[in-house]
Amino acid sequence: IAYRREELVNKLMNREWLAQFAPGTVGAAYRGFLEKTGYSADGLAQISREQHGTNANLEHPYAWFGRRERDIHDIWHVLTGYQADDPLGELCLVAFSYAQTRGLGWGFIALMGALKSLREQHGKLVRRAVLEGYRNGKAASWLHAEDIDALFAEPLDAARKRLNIPTPVAYRAAKDAFAAVDVSAVAVAAE
Incomplete structure (x- = not known):
């Protein structure tokens, strides 16, 4: 690859x-993700071009790897079950990404989100979910090595099992708890 x-x-x-x-494949789930969120792969690429100018398209292997990581971010939302339109889901995926890549930027963002939750009433739920995201990322197969064509044709549940990506139990518990109270509590803790 x-x-x-x-x-x-x-x-x-x-x-x-x-x-x-x-229906039921990773590719169909990704297609549904795009339809539901209104996101596009080009949206992240456009932000990258705006921030990095012509350097965003360098032919260097490191630049290519950075683009690949950018482009698979939303695929990881689909695989992990962490919602993209939810600050806690994004924070959990950041922790998952840190475990997968050891990228210090990912680690810093996850740590800051977890530390910020110390001040929040339901911060313990946030920290549990973020820690779970990290642990799930550490336990999962290295997702950067996946062939996207083969992965997208695979049933979503089978892909999660093969890649050792468990159901995000702590994340879902936190979301359920926040739904029972003021949803803004999770937004404040995770942003």
């Missing part, structure tokens, strides 16, 4: 390519 250096953004933006995946 790294040898070929395939750029994923074009594939992930191709509606015809995404339409081929049967």
